[in-house]
Amino acid sequence: MIMEFDFSKITVEELMFELGKGGHKPGSGSAAALQGMISAKLAQTVISVTKTKKFRDKYLGVIPDLTVRYEEIENIIFPNLVNFFKEDAYYFDKYIQAMHEYEKSQLAGDFYETSRRRKEMAESMKMAVRIPLEIAEHCVKLADTALLAFKFGCKEVRGDSHVSLGGAIASLAGCLSIVQLNFLTFCIVHFYWTTEMSTWYNKLKNDYARLKDEIDICIGILEKEVADRMTLYSEVTSFLEISKTDTQWSDEEIEKLASDFLNMLWKHHQTIWKTELTDSRQVLDPQTIFEEIFDYDFGMLPKLDDNDDGSECAGYIDQRERHIVLSGNYKNVVQNFTAAHELGHALLHNQHILHRDIPLDGSHTIPRLPEERQADKFATYFLMPKKKVVNSFIKQFGKSKLSIDNDTAFNLLRVSTSELREKCKSLREFTILVASAEIYAGKPFKSLAQEYRVSVTAMARRLEELQLVEY
Structure with missing residues (x-):
């Protein structure tokens, strides 16, 4: 067990007390790991909701990728963040203890003990750099998962995915600051090691810049949706101010x-x-x-x-x-x-x-x-709008009006004009035949009544109103 006291096993209230009491453990690195853990669980929530029966069909395209990412969080990222939480507190505590012993040995004039404690501080500080970099690496993966979930996962829980994204980015930013601060403690002896860690840092800094842009885009997406909805409500309200005037409309x-x-x-x-x-x-x-x-x-x-x-x-x-x-x-x-x-x-x-x-x-x-x-x-006008019905009529029958003639009789029923008149003894009977027709000139289609989800007689009356048929 790396720590004498496991901060991952206490209550939230106790943990908040430990974080705020002014001690050096758990410190900023552990707090960054904790923030990453919260982001991890929120990302898993979004993925779980996206995969539920209610939403599954809508998001089939992204579910395989999200499922792989869920398993990565469950089996790798979250357990590692828990360990990083503990390790950061442990190694930073070692650094603080070594620093106290270093100060004592300096006061005592013990040259060799001072030198030993200074080297011990440097080794502990190396871990206090490496662990935040590891946390940051994991948070980049979490942010990318949260971003994918926000853009392509269940829209009903985008609050969770956005908080997950924001938390992961905040943790990443915090880790970058911790690393820079800790770099200041190293001297020329550690130049090559610091250079190596700086390469890792710079890669993570580029990820941070990319993700900062992405979260701004996500906020913009939500702002546009809200603006679009408010525009819709404004236009509907204006429409109702005219339509609900109790006028005897023609x-x-x-x-x-x-x-x-x-x-x-x-x-x-x-x-x-x-x-x-x-x-x-x-x-x-x-x-x-x-x-x-x-x-x-x-x-x-x-x-x-x-x-x-x-x-x-x-x-x-x-x-x-x-x-x-x-x-x-x-x-x-x-x-x-x-x-x-x-x-x-x-x-x-x-x-x-x-x-x-x-x-x-x-x-x-x-x-x-x-x-x-x-x-x-x-x-009637809503379910069978004039322009749409006319366009559908022309698309199905190839002309803007049907009359009882040789062409219509043959293309509708493969009969003569006289036989069609015998079958349809009135305009209404003819328009009912047209409204229910599912084939014309050998081309099959949904009938107009089926296409607009109305009764055949209702569609027949609409065809007559629009003068698309004549007897």
Whole structure:
């Protein structure tokens, strides 16, 4: 056992007392090792969270590298730092004891004892240089691991990875200062040894400069994310100041509000979805919007209670408590339209009471109260935005409008025009066929209804509104 007293085995309170009582042990080298130990455990925490089932799929690319680094911390870095903590206190204590004996022998005029004690001090001080360099070397590895975890590991625990990074860099900086201070005690006799240690020191100093730049970059990343989020909140707040004015919006005005809101979502999609989306249709996601922008709790229950009139409830919004709840008793297209309908209420209206909605999928034509009709219209325009639907239509069918003619009849069903008219006796029947089509001119694709996660009839009505079909 290298020390008479093992500082790694006492309580935190006792350790803090020992560090602050004014003694020479444990000293700055041991404190640097302790700081490294804390950084090591924080880095392991980030790696462990990144590998949990909840986040594993998202971070598959970096997990193998992080796993190797976890094992290095567990089996090499942390145990070594514990030993360095003990050794630094031990050897610096030897130096202090030798110094006291040196001073006594000087006062006593004992020339040979003074010389012996001076050599003993030099050998102990060499260890007081080498150990901080070892600690610094380990902290460089820890900092690189924390940096990797911050940039590519679980974002939800970047506080831990950043503190790990900062602690490792602080420990490294402290060790560099300790080494320079201790170099001052060596004379010309130790020139070659000091030169050798200086080469090691300079390599670590370069690592320190690199890591200082990296931690500034990391702080900048977080500052930008905060600024981006505040910009988003500012724009959404300005949008709500216009949209929630209880105005009896026309259909054209609601469509413009939906379009403006969608453009805002796409502009800020990285801030909201925390990733780079590849298609602007991916922002047609009411749940994420409610949760990430408006801080609503979004729930799904197997079945909701009936409305007061006995009709089944498909979902409800409580703007006061910030709750959205959908019934799982309906098809996905009903749930999706209901969620978008509730989003319409959240953006357009100021309901402060629990508001319950009947099951709808956007295909209905029943009479509705003004607020309900506005929310329906918003859901339609939100889930089936004009520009996107038109682009999808042209991409699938190769033209900006489908009519019942020879070309359309053959490419849709491989039939004649008269046979297509026999099958589709009205505009609605024709648009339903188009909205549900999964192949045209021999080219397979998702139907428009499937692509936009709405009912076939809802998509058919939208195609008619956009005059993409004619009978």
